[in-house]
Every structure is written in structure tokens, then in C-alpha cells.
Amino acid sequence: MKNLLAIILLVMVANPGVASESEGLIIHRSTQTFPEAMLALQTSIGEHGYTVSRVQRVDIGLTKSGYKTDKYRIVFFGKSSEIRAVKQSQPQLIPYLPLKIVIFSENNETLMVASNMTQFAVLTQQKDTRVLLERWNNDIHSIFTDVK
């Protein structure tokens, strides 16, 4: 029975659809407080050559309904030339664009979450776009590394 379970789990882990379970999201914890991490995040996004297009709240009324934090934002960003090229030739990727990172506080620390963009390679046959998705993914990792 245990061996059977192992096989089922192995198949699930090996199946790309499930492999993305671990890789679908990139999660990062910073030991900085929310305002510090937010500043570091936006600085690093800029240093990687991206433009922050919008910082959006999604937490209107969060504290009113008993939440511990109202420090919850989505940061949208991208390089206009890249985004333009992709949305022109691969419009089916538009729902996941521009790039975004969710940032929220957890006590005195800050958590950040982004999609792993490489999982959307299934939506395109174009090699250039696949390479671009790969680079976006690397850049998000690199940005997170900057926000210690």
C-alpha cells in the first residue's frame, strides 16, 4: 500500500501540472517591516529596469472586519517594450500581465508573493516569449533576493 502511494505521489510530482504546485508561486519572506520592504521592493524593481505602473490596495476595510493588518498592496510593473511585444503577438497572456507582486505584513516581517511566470509557457509556442517568461522569473527571484 505504501509503495502504491509512493508511486501515485511520484507521478503527481513528476506531472508538470502538479510540479507547478511547488513552482506556481514564488513566496519570499523579508525580515524588514512593511514600509522598509515596500521601499526596497520598488527600488529593486526600478534597478532591474522595470517601471512600477501602479500600487493598488486590496484591503479596503480589512482592519474594520477584524484583520490584524491593513498593510497589503499589489505592485504592478513591467517594461513597456516587452509588455507591448507580448500582448501584440501573444494576447492570451494578457490576463497575467503586467507583472505583479503582492506584499503584506506579518507581524514585524513582510511576505511577498508572485506567480512563477514560466508556468505560462504552456500558453505559447513562441520561443522568444518562452525565453522572456524565463527571464521575468529570474528577475523576480533576483528582486526578492534584494529585499532581504
Add this chain to the structure above:
Amino acid sequence: MSHVFIRTASIAGLALALMMAALTANAAPNGRALYENNCSSCHGVNGKGGVGVPLSLPSFLNSVPDSYLEKTIRYGRPGRVMPPHPTLSDAQIKAIVSHLRSFSNGKVPATLEALVKGDIKRGKKLYAQNCSSCHGANGEGGQGTGVTFSRPRDLPVIAPAINNPGFLLAATDSMIKATLMNGREGTPMKSFLKAGLKEKDIDDIVTFVRSFEKIKPSANRIVKNNESPVLVYDSQSDLKTTVENVKNAAKAENFRIIRVQDFENGLVKKGTESNREVIVYFCNFETLNNVLAVDPRVGLFLPCRVTVVEREGKVQVMSINPRYLSSMYNNDELDKFCDEMYAIYTNIIEEATL
């Protein structure tokens, strides 16, 4: 002459390659760095993070063998947030386990494969009396997985899902038995020997817990792995009319329209935005707050958004596929929400593209 040169060069090259190989083989993976990259986001830098169960308690570390930790890392807990780690090497996983061990310096129990053979019928009864209040009638675990900033960290630890295939694969009978005999000091999981059960009772319960392996994985989990990441529909109307249709359809589903904007807004110089892609954002605050309480990571896809796109006179309406998100988050508690959102998105888009 040149021949000799080539030979020396290739010998030097070979020696270098061998040295490099020796170096990399000896360079043990850095467990601490691996932990910080892969685990600390949820479990905290010191293992006290409070997502799911804490990892640093001596009563936990001293009662589980290395094989349990290694398999838990490799396979994760399907549907319970804890992700599998298919790409880490065995050496990397071992290094992470050594790092976990550094949280407490007690004795490490050996892996004992011996099966516990008890009376499953009695075990079922005893389980219902002693365990189901926390772990659920079928071992499905306590509500919530702890990935929530709304949950104060000093609240009791959420009871894990002990019917989870990842748990059952990682845990040996003897580890489960030891957990029931000794409990886990510092958590709500108490010692059932001290609570008055006999060792025979505990064997019966372990046998019943092992029988959870026979529960089939939910159909939902199988289906959601085949979803496309996006929903795309062709519209019969022009862009402007379609945008209005989307707004009306969202309102009809009790959403508030938050903002309608050009896709490129903020990304390019004001006034140069393309007007061939329009985003409609809409929201229902109650749903939003409820779902953020279940898993704050979902904010990545909130508020709700539908994009209307025109290409060569053809108009399409598209959005993320909420069902696809289920597989991204590995959180069964989100499945209901994702199914609901899937119904809402398809209703709105179908209505708008008629």
C-alpha cells in the same frame, strides 16, 4: 611539438575537471541557505513561523526520524499548502534536514519500519472518541492551514491532516505510535498514555489511522491539473459595447465596478496608451475579505479582473482561470472559492460576449 602541447593541455584540463568534480562533490549543500530560500517564507526563519505546525519544538524534532522529514519535504502535503519539492536533490534535502535538527539538540529517533497491528474496528471507535474533535472525522485536519496574517500567532496550532497521502507516506507506524504515546509538548497534542489509554488502544488507533490510505484522492484534485491558465471568449460586439456589457454583467452578479482602465495605464507615457485593451476591475468586498482570510496569497489575483482585447476588428474577452489557481496554491480550502469564481467569471464573460 604541438602534439605534446595538446597532451599537456588536455591532461591539465582533465586534472582541473577532476578537481572541480571533487570540489563540487565535497561542497555540501548549504542547508541553512536552502531552508531560507524554500521554507522560511512559511515556517519562519527560526521554524516558529506558525504556518501549519511549528518545526522547531523539541517535542516534535525529538519524536520524528530523518526519513519523516525528508519525505515530507519531497512529497509535501497535497491540498494542505505544504508544497512538494521535486527539484531538490537528495543531498539538498538532507542538508535542509540537518538545518532543522539544529533547532533542537535532542536525540534523533531511528526509522522503525515495523508495522503496528491492531484492531481496526476498535481503533475507529477510539478515534471518534479521542481524536476526531481536532483532526476531523476522517483525519482531514483542522480548519485553516495557518497561511493567514489574520490569525494571531499565539493561537493554538491547527491540527494537521493525518489522512493526507503526503503525511501517510512520510510517517511510519512507529512514528505515529510514538506521537500518540508521548504527545507533543507545547502543542494541543497531548500524551494519550498519560490521558489514560492503554498501549493496546493506541495500537488500534494507529491501525485505523493507517487505513486512511485507502481514501481515494478527490476528483477535484485530478480535474484541476488539466485546466488551462486562461479563459478566452470571442465577442460578437465591438470593443466599447463589450466593455459596457462586461460592466453590466458584473453588476448583475452583485459586483461593484472598481475601475475601468486602458491596459497600458501607468506603464507608458500618459496619452500614448493603446486603447485596444481595456481592463475592467470589479469586486465584492465580503467575498474578498473572506477569501483573504483563508489564504492571503490569493490577493495576487484580486480584485477580479476581465480584459477586453481588440485585434484586427475582432474582440475577445479574457481572464485568468480561477480553477487553474487551485493547482497553484495547493490549498484545498480555496477550491470551493475557485469553483465559485469560475462560475462567476464564465457567467459574466458569456453574458458579455453574447
